[in-house]
Amino acid sequence: MKKLFVFLMSLCLFFSQLTLPEAKEKSSGEGESHYHTVDYEVSESKTKNVRFRSRNVLPKSYDARTENYITSVKNQSPFGGCWAFSAISAAETSALKNGLAADKSEIDLSELQLAYFFYHRVNDPLGNTEGDQNIIVGKNAGQPDGYLQNGGNNWYTAMSLSQWPGPVDESKAPYVNDKNNYPKFLDADLNYLNTEYAMKDAVFLPAQDTEGMKQAIITNGSVSASYASEGMGALDKYFYSGSDKADHAVTIVGYDDSISRELFGDQKPQKDGAWIVKNSWSSRAGDGGYFYLSYDQPLNSVVAYNYMAADQYDNNYFYDGSVGMQRLKTRGGSLTAANVFQAKSGSGKYPEFLEAVSVGIAGADTNYSVQVYTDLKDVSDPYSGTKALAQPVTGFEPYEGIYTIELPDKIKLSQGSHFSVVITLKNKSENSGSIFVAKSEAGSWISAEEKTAPQQSFLFDGSGWYDTHASEFCNRIKAFTELNHESLKEQARRITAVQIEKISSAIYNGKKQTPAVIVKDDTAALKEGTDYTLTYSNNINAGQASVTIKGIGNYTGTAARNFTIVPADINKLNYGSTGTKIYNGKPQYPDMRVTNAGIVLKKGTDYTLSYNNNTNAGTAAVTVTGKGNYTGRAVKHFIISRRGVNTLSTGGISNRTYTGRIIKPSVTVKYGSKTLRQNTDYTLSYGKNKNTGKATVKVTGKGNYTGTVTKSFYIVPKKTKITYARSKKSKKLTLKYKKMTGASGYQIAYRKKGTKSYKYKRTSKRSYTLSKLSGKKSYQVKVRAYKTVGKTKYYGSYSPQKTVRIR
Template identity: 30%
Template structure:
């Protein structure tokens, strides 16, 4: 953590800007919703992290999600604040709502996980987004800067110190457009007129900022004194001075300010115990002699073996003192019989505070413990922060018996679930106290490897889990039978919290197994030691190995599964028993294992039978084979879901080749009179049959004048449109028409040499189809009704029929 930049508490700079120290993240844009409160709180959290731990303000890993906070403050199941009848992101909020939400570990997730963009709606629950940071503290200041407050300058100084030492300050004020000066990028409302509630982040100040920079006139007088706060808005960089503006020290509507101190989630705690998901809803006093003193406590039940490391609560006024005690054992709640931890302190600011215990508390699963607080608020008669059901605010608050307790003297306690309010009506309340734990450190269940070879050095490893906040002080290993060891086992701690056990079993020993006891002493913090003990069995190396996978390795939900493992080298007579244990017993019905002689008498088959329940996707099965000599082998297998076999795709029929006449007499020729150059225009026609859409056409010729050849397929010119053949889709008749010029001298030798339709070559004779052998035809109309199929190309138009509109087979010109 960075040291205080201003050790001299009497020294404050005239001007200050967090941006100059890289302690502010870039300006963002809340458009199109009224989520300013979330943007201000998240900006304060980002600034707090940069202030405490340093880093790059532009680091995407530090960019937090405003959407997660704004959405789940209201939409987290059974925990959200009451919604008004309008869009979730237009509900509005406050620093106290932000604190309550962040304190239940909601709202500090990465922007990349839930960005502020369309569709502005999460697709997962709040807890399914991993936290990047956790809230530790929120310091509150109220109304310090109002122009008539006393002492005004003292209030300003308190805000300044919070900013310097903790980062940006989330503030609320009343924004009224007519009091904003676009030229000077400044705001001052002297008249007390109420505008729209708005929250921004204060990142600095300037005592010499001129009072004349504010929008003033005869109707709007300027502030009495110079001085202004520098604020980061959430309306994008096109607004103000790249997203920043100035607010006069004398702005009447500055109602609240809050600093949000955070820490990295992976370095904090594993579990958050608390009943006040909606946080500080109301302030309570007690009916004691000293009304500024009160007691409250929460009773929790440990969900696992864990260590209580910290406690959080609210102080309702500045300079509040606390006396914190933790109890376990028997007796009446909340003062159980054993006081196991305690410490006292004072907080200069009202707000939310996390206290790390000087003496952590070791807890066992199912064990009850209590956190009890005595709160004292000098000059203020309401020392206790409580959560309760308030209409249109905290209607999700639930107060159960046996959880929260209150007292006016620390001796006589009342269960908060039975609290009564006005008119003697039930008014249940929760104490705003949370407890934070870490999972208890534990030694791994298995030692790797569990097998030794007599006379050879043995090396095994044991992993220490849940080591956050833990220091290892000592480790020792003791063999159950030292006589079988020629080199007694020893233990060392290697990196990554792995214990290495080494030794040698006597080579002359016929021992099949031997036990080890590993004892590790760890410091949980504050000198609190805990001994971790676990025994391990080492076995003489087995003459076989378990197979890698069962057959089959997949199963189907709702259908019986029968799998087989063939253990090579393991005789049936050596097996005592087999057993199978699923990782999720609730996913299986009638799961069991048995063994039989394999087809090879030196092998054993292990059969696994059971029925995975419907909805099965995967499961781990641990199979244990126990031998008659006391040794055993285990292996864990993963069964996956049997996926349905996709149907074989229908074979794609091979289209029949187009039928093109391959004899000259199947073609007709029409010849025009020679032109001035002696060339005759000829038109060749024939009928072809296509079994599919016409997609491509090419015609090769011999003896034609260069650049004169054109050809195309026509459909409407043919009267009979279809022909059916067995096993084929319906065929269609087309007229193939070829035109071009032929010199008089070449009329007897000119020929069609090749025709290719849809990639199929017609079986034209090697010498081609001679024009001289084609059937002469009478002249045909120059513009037949049938036009080329498709559209465009050369000098033809679009087809009159739209049967095949995908591809144009227009008349084409070819160079010889």
């Protein structure tokens, strides 16, 4: 334990912390380019131009177009793929410059394939990067066109291309200038297996190193770079803004020192001279798709690419599957890093040979030294094998970047054995060493997910090796091998050399997918379990799945193939009933039960719901849109039935006084607190409501309401008038009053003045004599008419009260 503690303390003192830059998203002024700057500054070389020095004096101008090294101008619209167009254009130019393609008319590489597999990364053919991903973050996450819209960065692109995922011919993955007609999936075989060329070197040039960039353009034919395009019009032929907020990637194919600063509009640069820039806004933009960019315009993420033939090497061993610009730098002295690999190709009789290595150098003016150790006895000790090179391979690189270092001798690797690539880096002037490493990192537009493992990457502190898995990063060190091709017939016995037919796509069903793999040795079909075994991974969810074919019996080695699990069609699933809803004046959102072979789908994860015509009574629609493992749309319908008027409330219906005319009272109809509209939501019809007695009004539903309900009220007699009130006889009072039409009788209310309670008498006659009253007292009297309906009497209003003194 003490020894481990001392080692860790020594490590902390020996190495500086990891630099983990945060990506910052910018979008172009055209609204079509989405380029992201990264908080990283490339070290400036003090011995500039050593790598690219091709002549002592630079010419005043250079244009790679005149040497037929530049392919046609493309159009990235309507997507944000400037970064892919810039990188692919540089790849095409490098292939032409290096004689890999005879003529520019013969080469057209796919920008779409680069963008797709940058964000849909699959395990490499040797199976060393399972789980490493570049994940879209932010507004484009989960979107089918996210890989075309999320944008990129030149440095990150170089990190990805160093894995040889492409490029492929345009015909295999053509770009589509249509937002509604782009491919949502690409065949997995378009990644790694069908590439036309392979990236050899990617040199990261300081943006301020104008002379170095000129030399790089002359040597490589072009460089990728980014600049701030805000304020630039599509037709501008000269551009300068002075802004350093890079938001658009382009390819610089030449330069001209004589371009006058006066040509750059109202805002002029300080000096003459401009870069000749190939854009990706179509040949209608600028000057045939090109424009001049002032030397004074700040640049960002300048990369010079160098390509080789795809069959230069057979295998690329690496662990750094994700992208990023993290680097490890020593506080002082050199840095020694190593990767340990297991040889997975070849056979005992026909082995593979290590011919070159690659390293991500993260500091300027760096001396390097490479040694290889084979047949390691301890995979935790990169020094524990046989030293394969009599002398280490040494060299010098003035610029940061990703470099292929060719070995003087082919190093034989036995299948299944472990070997190490040990690289020592030291800055010539700073007395330090820097290497690019891969580590999981969360950003604002992309997150890198790096799945490290023990016994892969190591750092040496002078006394022992530290396994970087403990710090969850790995070195950007690669090994390039070639297989022995002396006997094609015998070589066919290696599983990597036999024919493995394209694996059919599978449809997501929530279960592990294990599609058949057809393996043939010439015309003879190999048998699973006898000649090979299959191991599937990432084979449940929609997307790219993989299968590892491992030779057994008469076959040896492993091969990895990918296949596609396509999302299930949402139209072919089972749907539960939504039931019938009753109109309630609000939008109705019935839930939808969706199942796939008995598996209940989860709303929000597997599908989303949207509704139409779901407020008023009638047929409503719910659209089920597939999400994640499901695709397509299914439209289902449900019924919103009309609400019965018997559930409504009515107001305004009360007894009315006889008028001699038909009475049609207004009615207030409500559903809850909402007052309904007559002739829109309901209609009214009336009975023969003229005579005294029972009257009716019928409410009939309309529109969103149905049924009828009849409400009753009563027409009561009019108020009568007392025409005669006299007390002519002792203790009696005689009354006369006006006759009321339709009245069944009259009620007389009387009381002794000063008392509270009335006494009542009823009569059907128009006059009445009250008797047994108290003499010499005053009485108050009033009369009202009534109508008898059945056993119930309905009264009109009382007449004005009269006071009479009794004899």
